[in-house]
Each structure stands twice: as structure tokens, then as C-alpha cells.
Amino acid sequence: MSAALQGALGAAGPGPAPTPTLVLGPARSGRSALLFRAALGGPRALFLAPRALQRLPGARRGESDPRGLQRIQFLYPPSLRELLRLLASLHQSLPGPPALLLLDGLEQYLAGCPGPQAAARLAALLVDTASYFTGRLGADPQGSAPCCQLIASMRVSGETEVEDHLCILQRYFPAQCWLCLDSAAALGQEDCGGDRMFRARLSQPGAADQEWRLGFGLDGEMSVSPVLWGRAEDPGAASDTDRAAGAEK
């Protein structure tokens, strides 16, 4: 399970070995903000994207302090070729292994993939790089993290060729976090407090799905609250039950 992503969504607690996670959602659904939040919460992160972020996405006031940012290294390989070259040589170029490998904008790199094998290679090289970092972190007894987690984000719009690669990506990213517009929240406008509401649903093998509500204020600030399922008449009991059910697995 992607503990860093859960951490970013406010679900604390250590999980089993991390599963590479793909964050999927339409344009402006907060994919970058979610990845950035995961990076801020972790010990050391490597953040990859095709180009520099215009501004820090979804940051809460007081959260984008320089100490948090110092733990994040940003690299911007502009093309698929550059990204592959970078991933294959990170063992030479990085001074120390990060505990979190983030890739924002996977769809832009997939657009340069000529076929399924190229898409598989990109995903496999990402997994292989995170796995290499995990080995290095394990070799360091004073290391602050037990493993390197991999989270990539991808824009889905329902019509691009890129999505043909989705079943291949799912081989390498067993956990998926889908972001979709929260239609229920859109109806109850008075509760929103912002202009956009999304639901984030995390699915992974061997665990119950989890869901969160993401809100984006007019200033772009992101807020997160868990969505409790099941016994709606007693949310507290439902949450305890969910936790117990999760612990058994």
C-alpha cells in the first residue's frame, strides 16, 4: 500500500510493503497537488515531471515552508527519452536514495511510447528504480525510511490513446487512486466552501477500498476529508469496523 499517499490523504498508520500506486483523474482534479502533498509529508522525495510546476499546487498556508521543500528534489526530464535515460542512471547521479519516487504527468511521457512494450518498459523502469532505492535504503542502518515508494499520476480524459496503455500500467502499478468529480457535493453547494470537489478512491489488491473527499478552494488550496462507508447512521462505528476489517487482511 502506498503509505505516503494515504498519509497525504490523512489516513495514518503503517501499512505492509508499499505497492506502486497510480493516481488517475481528469484535468484539474488535483493529481499534482496530491503528489506534492505526499512529497511534503515524507522524509526524502524525488519529484519528476515533464516541466516545472507553475506554482506549488494545493499547498496549505504555512505548509510550503522551506524545510519541507528542502527534502524534495525536483527534476524535469522534458521527453520520454530523457526520462528513461535519467531513470537508468539515477544510481550514478543521486547522492542518496529517496524514500519516495513521484512522477507527475505520466500521460505526457506515454504519448511518446510507440507501443505497449515501450509503455511497459517505462513502467517497469520506474518500478525497477524505486526497487533499487529500496535496496539502498535497506543497506543503510541509519536510514530514515525502510523503502522507496513509487507514485505516478496520469490524466485520463476518456478519449486518448494513452488510456489504451492502462491495462499494461496496472501490471506494474497494482494500486490505483481514481479521482472523480463529486457530484453529490456539487448539489449541496453550501457545504463545499470552494469551487471544486473531488472524490479520491484508492483500490489495491488485498485491501478494502478507501475513499476521501478533496476540496479545492478558490485560491487552489486543497482540503481532504475521509469518506466513511457502510453504516451511515453511525459513522464512528463504521470507521472502527473498517479499520478492524483492514487489519485482518
Place this chain on the structure above:
Amino acid sequence: MEATLPAVAEELLKEIKKAFQETSHVPDDLLLALKFVFGSSAVAALDLVDQHSVTRIVSPRGRAVYQVLGSSGKLYTCYTSCHFCTCPAFAFSVLRKHDSLVCKHILAMYLSQATGACQELSVSDQQLASILLAEEKEEGLGTVR
């Protein structure tokens, strides 16, 4: 995070490893099970293991990758941490048609580990990076077709 196979395949490879450690050979019932689980790849993979075609390549900083010399004399690259091979069968039977679990090269990689038939090769960090990438040329990745 190591590459994972379905539990039944993992169990079988474990049994093969155990049997091989005890008797230096793989008993017939396990060979039969191997053919049942992996289909026609099983025999081809065993041939590759017999011919010591699998090499584990490591760099000083501990990055590793496998190369398998295919029956056609072509070198294929397999990643250590997840299932990926540069051969055409992986693209076709595994990725596209979902006919097979793995290609014969990945299975040979597993079997070589189980039977200790793997060659070892040390290269520089720079060389390992280019082995991870050299496949680009094979497929013409990123070039206009």
C-alpha cells in the same frame, strides 16, 4: 519489492529450488508441473538454463539487471524487480494477448536463480545504465517509423 508470480508458480519454483539443493536435479513431477503452469515456455526456459544463458549483471552501486542469450543468439534484457523482457514474445504473448504469465527468458531467470546456474558479471555504473537503456536501439524506441 521483488517481482511476484501467482502463488502457485512461486510455490513451484520454491519446490524446484529445494529439490535442486538436495539432489542437484529437478524431479520429473516438478518438471511436469512446470510445463502445466508455464506451458511451452517451460521446456525452452530449461534449455536456456542448461546452456547457462542467463547472466546477472551488477554495478558497484548495487544496481542489477539480467541478460539472457536467446536461442537465436540475440541478447535480451530482463529487469530484476518486475516482469519485463525486451523480446518480441513478451510484447505479444504476455502484454498483448495475455496468453502467458512470463516469456521463456524471465522463466529462465527464475529457474537459474533456483538452480544456481546464473552467470555473474560486474560492470561499471555507467555501463549498467547503458544496458538498462541499450534496448532502445533494438526497438527503435522514440524513432519515427
